[in-house]
Amino acid sequence: MHRYRSHTCGELRASDVDTDVRLSGWLHNRRDLGGILFIDLRDHYGITQLVARPGTAAYEALDKQTKESVVRVDGRVVSRGTENVNADLPTGEVEVEVAEVEVLGAAGPLPFTINTDDGVNEERRLEYRFLDLRRERMHRNIMLRTAVISAIRHKMVALGFNEMATPILTATSPEGARDFVVPSRLNPGKFYALPQAPQQFKQLLMVSGFDRYFQIAPCFRDEDARADRSPGEFYQLDVEMSFVEQEDVFQPIEKLMTELFEEFGGGRHVTSPFPRIPFREAMVKYGSDKPDLRARLELVDITDVFADSGFKAFAGKHVRALPVPAVQDQPRKFFDSMGDFAVEHGAKGLAWIRVGEDMALTGPIAKFLTEDDVKTLTDRLGLQPGHAVFFGAGDVDEVSKIMGAVRVEAAKRAGHFEENVFRFCWIVDFPMYEKDEETGRIDFSHNPFSMPQGGMKDLEEKDPLDILAWQYDIVCNGVELSSGAIRNHEPEIMIKAFEIAGYDRDTVEQEFAGMLRAFRFGAPPHGGIAPGVDRIVMLLADEPNIRETIAFPLNGNAQDLMMGAPTELDETRLRELNIALRKPVSEK
Numbered sequence: 001m002h003r004y005r006s007h008t009c010g011e012l013r014a015s016d017v018d019t020d021v022r023l024s025g026w027l028h029n030r031r032d033l034g035g036i037l038f039i040d041l042r043d044h045y046g047i048t049q050l051v052a053r054p055g056t057a058a059y060e061a062l063d064k065q066t067k068e069s070v071v072r073v074d075g076r077v078v079s080r081g082t083e084n085v086n087a088d089l090p091t092g093e094v095e096v097e098v099a100e101v102e103v104l105g106a107a108g109p110l111p112f113t114i115n116t117d118d119g120v121n122e123e124r125r126l127e128y129r130f131l132d133l134r135r136e137r138m139h140r141n142i143m144l145r146t147a148v149i150s151a152i153r154h155k156m157v158a159l160g161f162n163e164m165a166t167p168i169l170t171a172t173s174p175e176g177a178r179d180f181v182v183p184s185r186l187n188p189g190k191f192y193a194l195p196q197a198p199q200q201f202k203q204l205l206m207v208s209g210f211d212r213y214f215q216i217a218p219c220f221r222d223e224d225a226r227a228d229r230s231p232g233e234f235y236q237l238d239v240e241m242s243f244v245e246q247e248d249v250f251q252p253i254e255k256l257m258t259e260l261f262e263e264f265g266g267g268r269h270v271t272s273p274f275p276r277i278p279f280r281e282a283m284v285k286y287g288s289d290k291p292d293l294r295a296r297l298e299l300v301d302i303t304d305v306f307a308d309s310g311f312k313a314f315a316g317k318h319v320r321a322l323p324v325p326a327v328q329d330q331p332r333k334f335f336d337s338m339g340d341f342a343v344e345h346g347a348k349g350l351a352w353i354r355v356g357e358d359m360a361l362t363g364p365i366a367k368f369l370t371e372d373d374v375k376t377l378t379d380r381l382g383l384q385p386g387h388a389v390f391f392g393a394g395d396v397d398e399v400s401k402i403m404g405a406v407r408v409e410a411a412k413r414a415g416h417f418e419e420n421v422f423r424f425c426w427i428v429d430f431p432m433y434e435k436d437e438e439t440g441r442i443d444f445s446h447n448p449f450s451m452p453q454g455g456m457k458d459l460e461e462k463d464p465l466d467i468l469a470w471q472y473d474i475v476c477n478g479v480e481l482s483s484g485a486i487r488n489h490e491p492e493i494m495i496k497a498f499e500i501a502g503y504d505r506d507t508v509e510q511e512f513a514g515m516l517r518a519f520r521f522g523a524p525p526h527g528g529i530a531p532g533v534d535r536i537v538m539l540l541a542d543e544p545n546i547r548e549t550i551a552f553p554l555n556g557n558a559q560d561l562m563m564g565a566p567t568e569l570d571e572t573r574l575r576e577l578n579i580a581l582r583k584p585v586s587e588k
Contacts, residue, residue, distance in 0.1 A: 004072055004104075010046020014093040016077045021096060023048060024072040024104065026134065027065055029115050037062055038095075040115075041073065044139075049086070049095040050075070061101035068114055068134070070105035073098045122547070127561040129552055141549050145537045148264055149216055152237055152533075155259060159252045161214040161239065166201035168194060168218070178222035180232075188578040194220035197530060199449070200515055202240040203487055206526040207518045211242045216533060222558070227545050228479055228535055231558040236482070237536075240528035246470055246486055249527050250274075250426060253474065253482075257531070261422045261476075264540045269421045274474070278429040287320070287404020289430075292478030293423035295411035297324060299403055305376050306393075311368045313351065317393040320403045321381060324414050327354070328386035334413065335363075338390060341409050347402045351391040355383050365391070388414075408478065422476055422539070429453075430471040433464040433500065443501050446471050450485035451527075452497060459496045474531060476539055484529025491519050 004024045012021065025043035032038075037059055039050040050073060052059040058073070065071065075096040086092030111127075112120040114134050125132040132138055153163065169192040172179050179193040195201075197219050205213050217238040225231040241249060254274055261270045271293075282289050285298045300321045306314035327334070335352050342350035353363035361374060369377070381389060390410065392403040411417040432452050434445035442464050450469040452458055458467050470486035488494045494516070498508045509516060537549040547553040554560055574581065 008045035009041050009043040009048040010090060012048055012077055012091050012094050012096070014079065017079050017094060019077045020074070021077055022072065022074050023050075023096065025070065027062075027067050027069050027071060027107075030062075030067065039098075041071070041096075042134075046091060047089055048091045049080075049089075050098050051078075051095050052098045056099075058098040058101050061103070062098065065103065066107050066109070068107040068110060068131070069103060070107075072102040072104055074100040123555060123561060126547075126553070126555050129562045133551060138548070141537070141541045141543065142551050144264065144541055145533075145549055145551075148260065148537055148540065149533060151260060151263060152216065152256070155256050156214045156237075156239075159212075159256065161212040161252075162210060164205060164210070164213050164215060166195070166198035166205075166215060166217065166238075170195050170201075180220045180222050183577040183579055185577055196221050197236070198238050202238055202528060203449075203489075203515065203526065204518055206240055206242045207521070207523045209242075209524075213240045214238060217530070225554075225556040225558070228538065230534060230546050230550060230553050231556070232554045235533040236530040237533055238528070238530045239484075240526060242524040242526045244486070244525065244527050246428070246472060246527065249484060249486075249529055250472075253529055253531070254424075257424060257474070257476075257481075260536065261540065265422060266540075266542075267420070271421065271423050274424040274426050276426045276428050279427055279431065280429070282427055283400055287400040287402075287407060288478075289427050289473065290475050290478055290480045291404075291425065291427075292408050293425055294418040294421060294477055295408045296416045296418065297322060297407050297411045299407055300381055302377065302380060305373060305380070309373070310370075311365070313365070313368075314391070314393045318396045318399050319391060319393045320399050321377070322390040322392075322403060322407055322410060323381040323383065324388045324390065324410050324416065325384065326386050326416075327388040327414050328357075330388070330414065335388070338406065338410060338413070342390075342392070342402055342406055345402050345405045346398065347392065347394075350406065351393075353389050353391075355385055355387040355389075357385045359383075359385060363388075424474065424476045427473040427475060428471075429468045430473075431465065432467040432469040432497070435465060441502060447483065447485050448498065448501070449488055449494070451488045452493070455490075456493050456496060459493065459500060464500050470527070472529070474529070479535055479539060481535050481539075482529050482531035484527065486525070486527035489519055489523040489525055491516050494519075 001022050004022070006022045009023055009025045023041055025041040028040040028042035028047060030037065030039050035054045037052040039052065039062055040047050041050050052062045073096065075098040077094050078097055080093060080095055110131065111124060112118060114131060117135065117137065133142065169182060172193040177196055179196065181191040181193050184190045184192060198215060198217050202213055215238045217236055218233055219236055220233050223231060239253065254272070258270050258272045277291070279289055282291055284301050287299055300323065302321045303319045306319050309315045339350040351365045353361045353366050355361060361369065377383065377389070383389070390406055392399045392406065430446045432445065432450070433442050435442055446469060450471045453468040453470055454462070472484055473480055474482045488497060495505055495508050499505065534546050534549055538546045541549055543549055552560070552562065559565065
């Protein structure tokens with residue numbers, strides 16, 4: 001028999017009754033019932049119930065051990081009997097009567113319980129992450145991640161893509177976030193950067209003639225944490241394709257996402273094909289370029305209705321309306337609570353009206369609406385008896401943000417929200433440029449290396465704010481999974497695009513010399529995308545925080561509480577790297 005086990009803890013069945021077995025695992029739980037000791041023994045594969053009877057050496061050995069100690073047991077498989085079967089366990093028809101015990105690793109006092117989710121705070125969980133990962137939910141999330149990545153690799157190869165590796169030590173990146181830098185011992189005073197993304201390398205692979213590339217790529221960005229973004233490092237499915245237009249990128253990625261979410265989504269429906277929604281349309285209808293399409297409500301821009309209105313709360317402001325059908329049975333508390341929600345998201349309040357059976361309007365602002373206002377709103381919003389309308393007014397960005405959140409919340413509270421579904425969409429036609437309202441400066445709005453729609457002609461002839469780019473995002477249930485673009489592979493178009501944003505030719509030639517040099521030796525039209533692996537798993541696992549799907553994440557302050565990183569270097573190491581520290585004033 002094997003030194004540690006003949007079977008795993010998830011393997012035994014009724015067919016194994018009267019078999020002598022050896023198991024190893026962690027003491028998950030214990031119950032003393034009438035002097036008989038019942039132990040749940042857990043390993044990676046499952047749980048098996050052990051039985052130790054009083055007066056035996058096995059009972060004495062197991063009775064002394066704390067939960068989470070690691071033991072090896074020998075014993076015989078017996079039937080639990082029909083009345084004692086645990087239908088929740090694959091091994092629930094049997095148990096093992098223990099004859100011999102060997103303690104392989106004793107556990108000290110636990111900082112929190114493992115076999116229940118006792119609400120321990122995240123910092124404590126991250127400090128003892130090796131214990132946290134023993135919990136069933138966390139173990140399941142990490143194994144889901146493993147299965148998803150394995151499936152991605154298999155499906156990408158089947159789609160004709162080739163997996164390739166790109167460097168980790170590289171030069172500083174133009175991606176836009178802060179780099180993590182690494183000092184070079186052999187090149188004093190110089191630094192590598194960890195890649196924010198393999199962007200330039202994957203484009204260079206296209207220039208090199210490899211046609212279809214993918215990689216499960218680690219990316220490093222020194223940025224703040226969010227629920228859907230882990231500080232420090234993250235992983236993405238990095239993809240690039242040659243001789244493609246936008247739809248050529250969409251087809252394999254849409255197929256991949258549909259198959260992944262059908263396979264690992266737990267039966268939740270995946271809507272396909274994915275609608276293409278222009279950026280500006282998304283901002284008007286949903287108040288966001290990351291719309292949650294599970295909410296079956298849309299915003300309507302009614303600024304023109306109140307442009308010259310005597311209603312001072314709306315006059316001269318951007319006004320967005322949210323019609324909500326079938327709320328005739330909602331009490332006043334529904335409307336007041338929606339107002340409170342809007343205030344929590346930055347609004348000063350939330351105006352509303354309700355449409356009665358006779359089409360008469362009631363609500364706080366009904367008396368301020370003229371007959372013409374009522375007629376226009378009725379026609380524009382398609383109002384019917386039982387409708388309610390929420391209004392937001394202010395500057396366009398503020399109103400979009402607030403009313404976008406109100407749209408989703410109102411849909412949830414009023415029964416216009418789809419559950420158990422993945423609603424994907426493509427956001428397309430992003431503006432190439434935007435204007436800084438304070439400085440008036442024109443800058444890139446999304447990705448500076450995207451090909452402008454219309455090419456050089458549009459760059460030379462159009463108002464920069466009217467130029468669209470071949471840029472796209474893929475969004476699922478209100479979460480941005482990825483950004484991508486058809487790349488600007490023509491040097492003169494790239495230089496012109498940067499000139500519009502205030503960069504002179506010499507600066508562009510210097511900052512992006514490697515890419516421009518490559519493009520001048522014959523570059524194919526190419527494009528790509530990079531869906532976030534962490535976010536995909538977060539959605540599939542139905543977790544609200546991305547850290548719940550990563551084995552060893554940093555905390556919100558970009559610290560590894562388990563390993564104690566980041567750490568200080570001693571003077572000898574600093575001298576070897578030719579580094580002198582200048583600490584912040586507050587630490588002096």
